Amino acid sequence: MLKFTKITLSALALITASLGAANAAVTVLGWPGGSEETALRAVAEAYNAQSGVADADKVELLFYSRDGFYDKLQADMAAGSSAFDINLLATYSIGRYASYMEPVDLGPDAAKVFGESVLKTMQFDGKQYGVPTDLSLHFMYYRKDLIDALLADPAAKTKYAEISEKYFGKPLEPKAPDSWTWDDWAATALYFAKSVNPESPVRYGTVLQMKNLLFNIMVWQSVARANGGDWMDASGNITIDSPAYRTALELYKKLYDAGASPKDSLSYEYAETNAAFGSGQVATALQWNAAAGELTDPAKSPAVAENVGIVAPPAGSAGRADHIHGLGLGINKNAKNKPGAAKFLQWLATEDAALLYARSGGSPALLPDVAAKIAKERPDLVTLGQYAGAYGYVMTGATSANAFPVYELQAKEFTGYWSGQETLDEALANTKAGMEKLLKP
Amino acid sequence: MVDLDHKGWRVFASPLVGFLLLFLGFPILIDLVYSLSRVSFTNLRSPEIVGFGNYGEVLGDAQFWRASWFSLRFGVITAVLECVLGLGLAVFLSPLIEKRSWLMAPLMLPLMVAPAMIGLMYRLVLHEFVGPVPYYLYLWFGDSPSFLNAENAFWTLVVVETLQWTPFALLLFYTAYRTIPNDVREASAIDGASARQILTAIELPLMRPTLIFTFFIRFIDGFRVFDNVYTLTGSGPGGSTTSLPIYIYEAFFKQGAIGKAIAASVILFLASFVGLYALTWLSRRGKGAAS
Numbered sequence: 001m002l003k004f005t006k007i008t009l010s011a012l013a014l015i016t017a018s019l020g021a022a023n024a025a026v027t028v029l030g031w032p033g034g035s036e037e038t039a040l041r042a043v044a045e046a047y048n049a050q051s052g053v054a055d056a057d058k059v060e061l062l063f064y065s066r067d068g069f070y071d072k073l074q075a076d077m078a079a080g081s082s083a084f085d086i087n088l089l090a091t092y093s094i095g096r097y098a099s100y101m102e103p104v105d106l107g108p109d110a111a112k113v114f115g116e117s118v119l120k121t122m123q124f125d126g127k128q129y130g131v132p133t134d135l136s137l138h139f140m141y142y143r144k145d146l147i148d149a150l151l152a153d154p155a156a157k158t159k160y161a162e163i164s165e166k167y168f169g170k171p172l173e174p175k176a177p178d179s180w181t182w183d184d185w186a187a188t189a190l191y192f193a194k195s196v197n198p199e200s201p202v203r204y205g206t207v208l209q210m211k212n213l214l215f216n217i218m219v220w221q222s223v224a225r226a227n228g229g230d231w232m233d234a235s236g237n238i239t240i241d242s243p244a245y246r247t248a249l250e251l252y253k254k255l256y257d258a259g260a261s262p263k264d265s266l267s268y269e270y271a272e273t274n275a276a277f278g279s280g281q282v283a284t285a286l287q288w289n290a291a292a293g294e295l296t297d298p299a300k301s302p303a304v305a306e307n308v309g310i311v312a313p314p315a316g317s318a319g320r321a322d323h324i325h326g327l328g329l330g331i332n333k334n335a336k337n338k339p340g341a342a343k344f345l346q347w348l349a350t351e352d353a354a355l356l357y358a359r360s361g362g363s364p365a366l367l368p369d370v371a372a373k374i375a376k377e378r379p380d381l382v383t384l385g386q387y388a389g390a391y392g393y394v395m396t397g398a399t400s401a402n403a404f405p406v407y408e409l410q411a412k413e414f415t416g417y418w419s420g421q422e423t424l425d426e427a428l429a430n431t432k433a434g435m436e437k438l439l440k441p
Numbered sequence: 442m443v444d445l446d447h448k449g450w451r452v453f454a455s456p457l458v459g460f461l462l463l464f465l466g467f468p469i470l471i472d473l474v475y476s477l478s479r480v481s482f483t484n485l486r487s488p489e490i491v492g493f494g495n496y497g498e499v500l501g502d503a504q505f506w507r508a509s510w511f512s513l514r515f516g517v518i519t520a521v522l523e524c525v526l527g528l529g530l531a532v533f534l535s536p537l538i539e540k541r542s543w544l545m546a547p548l549m550l551p552l553m554v555a556p557a558m559i560g561l562m563y564r565l566v567l568h569e570f571v572g573p574v575p576y577y578l579y580l581w582f583g584d585s586p587s588f589l590n591a592e593n594a595f596w597t598l599v600v601v602e603t604l605q606w607t608p609f610a611l612l613l614f615y616t617a618y619r620t621i622p623n624d625v626r627e628a629s630a631i632d633g634a635s636a637r638q639i640l641t642a643i644e645l646p647l648m649r650p651t652l653i654f655t656f657f658i659r660f661i662d663g664f665r666v667f668d669n670v671y672t673l674t675g676s677g678p679g680g681s682t683t684s685l686p687i688y689i690y691e692a693f694f695k696q697g698a699i700g701k702a703i704a705a706s707v708i709l710f711l712a713s714f715v716g717l718y719a720l721t722w723l724s725r726r727g728k729g730a731a732s
Binding site for chain 2: 278
């Protein structure tokens with residue numbers, strides 16, 4: 001009996017000691033399974049290898065699966081979990097998690113690496129809640145071979161003018177993609193749709209991701225923003241029922257109804273859009289920057305890779321706009337090692353760490369002079385930084401605690417309109433009423 | 442056989458009662474409190490009691506009734522289709538399966554796939570540019586329909602659900618069909634009954650308990666459908682493929698309206714309880730009348 005007691009006590013002591021050791025480290029809950037995980041692993045290894053980092057502050061990584069990631073994170077944080085010291089956060093969910101997190105001081109040099117507009121993607125109520133590790137925005141992908149042929153063919157230009165007159169009431173001339181307005185893009189999409197122009201060399205002029213999903217609203221809303229749209233005005237009034245939103249919603253419906261986008265577009269999201277564009281049967285696609293690697297890789301997209309052109313989203317009456325949101329890392333309010341977590345985040349916001357993160361596959365938005373240092377290895381990051389700086393925007397209210405439900409509401413109502421289940425007036429009225437409830441101070 | 446007195450029953454039943462109180466009673470109590478509260482993820486530990494407002498909000502929400510209608514329609518249609526197809530297959534394949542029992546294994550394969558995976562699989566199968574179904578439709582007919590738009594998504598989901606779960610009905614019906622003694626069939630054949638009469642007057646009445654049981658199991662499964670619908674169409678354009686579980690899930694996690702989501706689940710629980718109680722009562726009444 002005595003022997004059994006001794007063994008039990010020894011085992012308990014060993015478990016307690018090992019738990020203590022685990023608690024001393026800084027546990028980081030990261031975004032799993034993509035380039036973000038690879039990059040995070042690389043910077044964590046580099047950080048731990050530094051001589052000045054105490055054993056108690058070394059970084060350990062923790063990953064959930066992607067499916068339902070934010071639901072699980074939310075449940076854990078609401079339950080006061082201390083299983084991780086640093087957690088992932090995103091621009092559109094920062095308001096929801098801010099009450100479970102600690103603001104962090106990244107130091108004065110962070111602005112010299114990322115720039116103020118990018119740091120803002122991790123701010124809530126004027127406080128910095130995280131390091132912006134990866135930035136997402138949208139590119140307009142197009143087929144260079146198709147557009148070049150259109151621009152060089154007088155007969156095609158005549159057909160293009162006929163189509164644009166029929167759908168927009170004015171004859172338009174084909175333009176180079178970097179000077180497209182949304183109407184130019186839409187006319188191009190209609191020209192390349194077999195249902196509109198049976199002579200088109202491809203089946204569809206574009207592929208619209210219109211599934212009832214909040215991320216698809218982020219893709220679409222740059223049309224509204226480019227025409228001056230916003231969620232609310234400076235006084236906090238909901239301004240969703242505006243000419244800009246009406247124009248943007250009607251444009252997508254016009255293209256979908258005309259057959260310029262695949263019939264099942266109402267069930268399309270990121271993966272379906274890549275598959276459609278990569279098939280070689282689609283002329284243009286407004287898609288996340290993350291797709292650039294896949295669509296320009298001859299091994300992954302053999303039908304189009306050699307002919308993919310990338311420009312910023314087209315311009316509207318208020319100029320060009322590109323939705324940006326960031327993924328980042330911030331400190332859990334219930335962290336067991338807050339000083340260690342802060343040290344790691346401050347290091348992560350330095351230029352050396354940001355460049356290492358970028359070289360390892362991450363997509364940080366860096367200021368032009370910083371991005372220039374890795375221009376050869378990551379030319380896409382130069383474009384990312386340029387577009388984010390020049391056209392990046394976050395809708396007013398889109399970092400609030402209820403930003404997520406607002407996007408969900410818009411996704412439901414706007415897909416209801418696009419699918420013909422609601423009128424435009426009904427969809428906008430329902431959205432406005434819901435947003436007033438969700439965003440009331 | 443040992444007779445237990447009242448005290449003995451208490452002693453032996455107490456672990457079970459304790460278990461139920463702990464793992465069912467406590468969550469139900471919390472749920473009831475939350476359903477009467479204004480609660481979100483920010484005030485989980487200090488919910489503000491607001492009375493029956495959440496119930497009123499759910500009952501006044503057109504999307505709740507739309508989701509209820511979707512679930513009811515989906516449950517009934519898929520249960521009927523699966524039972525009809527399963528019964529047909531059980532009767533027609535019975536001689537073949539009896540001789541080659543290994544055939545049952547491939548027929549049961551769809552049951553081995555997780556419903557969420559089925560949804561993901563059909564996202565590929567029905568995709569216009571990578572899916573085999575649209576590919577062959579374009580090849581043979583020059584066009585392919587939209588399988589997942591607002592008009593067709595419901596029926597596409599019904600077909601997907603039916604294809605996966607018909608083998609379940611087949612398995613139960615085949616088992617019941619084989620338990621009918623051949624003597625009965627032979628006797629009725631000698632009396633001049635046709636194959637159709639044997640089926641309708643002898644076999645189906647003998648299989649009735651299995652038919653009813655299978656229908657209810659499949660109806661319940663169809664009514665509470667979540668995984669394959671959510672992975673294939675989400676809640677659908679304009680919320681057109683929102684089942685009740687999806688409605689509750691989205692209210693809880695996507696909208697953060699915890700009180701509303703739990704009020705909806707309590708309403709669903711009460712409706713299910715009343716429905717099942719009524720069915721049990723009708724079943725007993727039917728049995729009483731028959732005897």
